[in-house]
Amino acid sequence: MKKLMQWGLSLFFVLMASNVFAAGVQDLNPEGKFKVIPAIMMIALLILFVMVGVFAKAQNTEDYWAAGRGVGQIGGGMAIASNWMSAASYLGMAGLIYLKGYFAISYVLGWTGGYVLLLVLMAGQVRRYGKYTAPDFIGDRYYSTTARLMSALIVILISFVYSVGQYKGIGMMFNWIFGINYQTSVIVGTGVVLAYVLISGMLGATKNMQVQYVVIVITFFLPLFFIANKLGYFSAVPQIGYGAALWDIGHGGNGIAEAAADASYYLPFAKYTAYHWFALCITLMLGTAGLPHVIGRFYVVPRVSDARWQVVWGLFCIALVYWTAPCYAAFAKFSNLLGTGGVNIAPDAIVVNAAELAGLPEWFAGFLAAGGVSAAFSTVGGLLMAGASAFAHDIYFRVMNPNTTEEKKMVIARVGTIVLGVSIIIAALNPPALIAQITAVAFSLGANTFFPLFLLGLWWSRTTKEAAIAGMVVGLAVTFGSMLIPKTSLLAYYVPFTSSAVLGVPAVLITMIVVSLMTPEPAQEIKELLYKVHNDE
Amino acid sequence: MEKDININFFKPVGDFMTKDVSMKKLILVIWFVAVYGFLFLLKLVADPNATAQVKLSTGEVVTQVVGKSFLTETQFLGFPFHYWYSAQFCIALFIFLCWWYCKFIDKLESEHSKK
Known part of the structure; x- marks a missing residue:
């Protein structure tokens, strides 16, 4: 088992190091200019986050794991939203829409539509099962230490991949604000995230997430009114106003000559096929329902009903930002067609670029940069927690040393956080792809492993331990296989590394069903517990 | 049993x-x-004469129907309709579905006095 874990981890590091999908990070601030007002905003925010973390300090391990299980509905929804919305939502999504037009709307739909699946198929049942972490659930449901260890490893892998994208966002924004180079920015930014996660644990993180959500929404909304106004679109509700900009991008108008118009921006299949739209969207949806740090939020609420209402509020809070992200892409594209120059454009910084392109004063862009960093922070906080708890709780406490003390567990969790944090820095120094694409890989991994395990685990009591293990092996194989096959091959065309769940989830489900039917049924207690989860007794 | x-x-x-x-x-x-039904519909009603050259990841260049249709050429709130539908309406629909389900299940649970 240990060998398998080591093998998996080393494969992963080799993969990251070999840089199979090379994409350099563009220097957004080649003159090394220190931008004073954005810098003050950024520093003020960082101080705020650390302060909130300190004041809401975790008292004991019970708090550290599940935030005392006492978070309200709207508060919980805001925490879900900010935990969820990372640099990929704030910076990456707009960047992809800018590049790929309507095709990238599949990111918007995938990352919201998954919540319907999560709510309907998972949230209530997971909460009623009454476990603390995803590996805890898998270890108990599939009565297997091996399955517990494997799933803990996968949690760590997901946290790792996901965080690499976030660190890239942090690095790019620090680079833009402070004029220090990208590599230094990554290291400085990570230090701050690590500091507050270590000080505060998840209780601090939950409070912090609510503060961060407010910061994200304000910074994301405010500059948009001015951009819309400057470009001459309906600016009272820019989320509606950008529709006309889309039309003008495709057909010409408002200063864009008809010849310069770019219809491929809004036409559905001008750059990619419907199949790829479907594959990406379904991967992100299934991944949403299979991400351990998202499912993890349901252990925090005292009542099942609260767990569900948190999803509704969470989705609403997320939607506010997702309705807005395409505006930045459209306005940046519009300015670009108008021929506004003198701005260093990078797709992953398009939100900030949009403000610059529209010719707004520097502090608007600074606002956005600071918001992007808080989005990344809130998510990395949750991810590092999930990864560290998988290590300290699921691997160390449950398997290696069940007689350990609370203090020892706490120390292990903190060491785990640091180890994970530092290894992510190494991968993020040379990021392999665009932020949203890296994040999509984490989603593929969640979709290919946790989604089928939770789905069958909760909804088919015949699923056996052997099936769970086989399922995880197949899921990992498909996810990493799709990254390793040559990009120009026909297989890579049908199973892109960002959308591998389109093949992975059916393959894992079939594997699990076949293996289950070939192996002895689970014990009676497992079935009885599952029956209670679904019915009143 | x-x-x-x-x-x-x-x-x-x-x-x-x-x-x-x-x-x-x-x-x-x-x-x-x-x-996905809407995606299929977009494909179904697409004008077969509106095509573009698309370079696939395999390096092959193919001519592909771009999906121009009344769905993309109708303006709604300023938007091309399909864009508004996907980027705004669907998200609102998701929220509604979640809200609907929560209402339903809360009621069902209270009827079955389940916590």
């Missing part, structure tokens, strides 16, 4: 689970059709 305690999504047991599962199915069908 006279009671069937095997859980299977497609063979629900017990009154609570039966009602819950039929609602879940309804919501999932709406959810799927709204997103």
Whole structure:
């Protein structure tokens, strides 16, 4: 088992190091200019986050794991939203829409539509099962230490991949604000995230997430009114106003000559096929329902009903930002067609670029940069927690040393956080792809492993331990296989590394069903517990 | 054991689970059709004469129907209609579906005095 874990981890590091999908990070601030007002905003925010973390300090391990299980509905929804919305939502999504037009709307739909699946198929049942972490659930449901260890490893892998994208966002924004180079920015930014996660644990993180959500929404909304106004679109509700900009991008108008118009921006299949739209969207949806740090939020609420209402509020809070992200892409594209120059454009910084392109004063862009960093922070906080708890709780406490003390567990969790944090820095120094694409890989991994395990685990009591293990092996194989096959091959065309769940989830489900039917049924207690989860007794 | 305690999504047991599962199915069908049914519709009504050269990841260049149709050429709130539908309406629909399900299941649970 240990060998398998080591093998998996080393494969992963080799993969990251070999840089199979090379994409350099563009220097957004080649003159090394220190931008004073954005810098003050950024520093003020960082101080705020650390302060909130300190004041809401975790008292004991019970708090550290599940935030005392006492978070309200709207508060919980805001925490879900900010935990969820990372640099990929704030910076990456707009960047992809800018590049790929309507095709990238599949990111918007995938990352919201998954919540319907999560709510309907998972949230209530997971909460009623009454476990603390995803590996805890898998270890108990599939009565297997091996399955517990494997799933803990996968949690760590997901946290790792996901965080690499976030660190890239942090690095790019620090680079833009402070004029220090990208590599230094990554290291400085990570230090701050690590500091507050270590000080505060998840209780601090939950409070912090609510503060961060407010910061994200304000910074994301405010500059948009001015951009819309400057470009001459309906600016009272820019989320509606950008529709006309889309039309003008495709057909010409408002200063864009008809010849310069770019219809491929809004036409559905001008750059990619419907199949790829479907594959990406379904991967992100299934991944949403299979991400351990998202499912993890349901252990925090005292009542099942609260767990569900948190999803509704969470989705609403997320939607506010997702309705807005395409505006930045459209306005940046519009300015670009108008021929506004003198701005260093990078797709992953398009939100900030949009403000610059529209010719707004520097502090608007600074606002956005600071918001992007808080989005990344809130998510990395949750991810590092999930990864560290998988290590300290699921691997160390449950398997290696069940007689350990609370203090020892706490120390292990903190060491785990640091180890994970530092290894992510190494991968993020040379990021392999665009932020949203890296994040999509984490989603593929969640979709290919946790989604089928939770789905069958909760909804088919015949699923056996052997099936769970086989399922995880197949899921990992498909996810990493799709990254390793040559990009120009026909297989890579049908199973892109960002959308591998389109093949992975059916393959894992079939594997699990076949293996289950070939192996002895689970014990009676497992079935009885599952029956209670679904019915009143 | 006279009671069937095997859980299977497609063979629900017990009154609570039966009602819950039929609602879940309804919501999932709406959810799927709204997103992917619309994608299929876009493909279906596309003008076959509006094409573009697309370079595939395999390096091959193909001519492909771009999906121009009345859905993309109708303006709604300023938007090309399909863009508005996908980027705004669908998200609102997701929120509604979640809200609807929560209402339903809260009621069902109180009827079955389940916590």
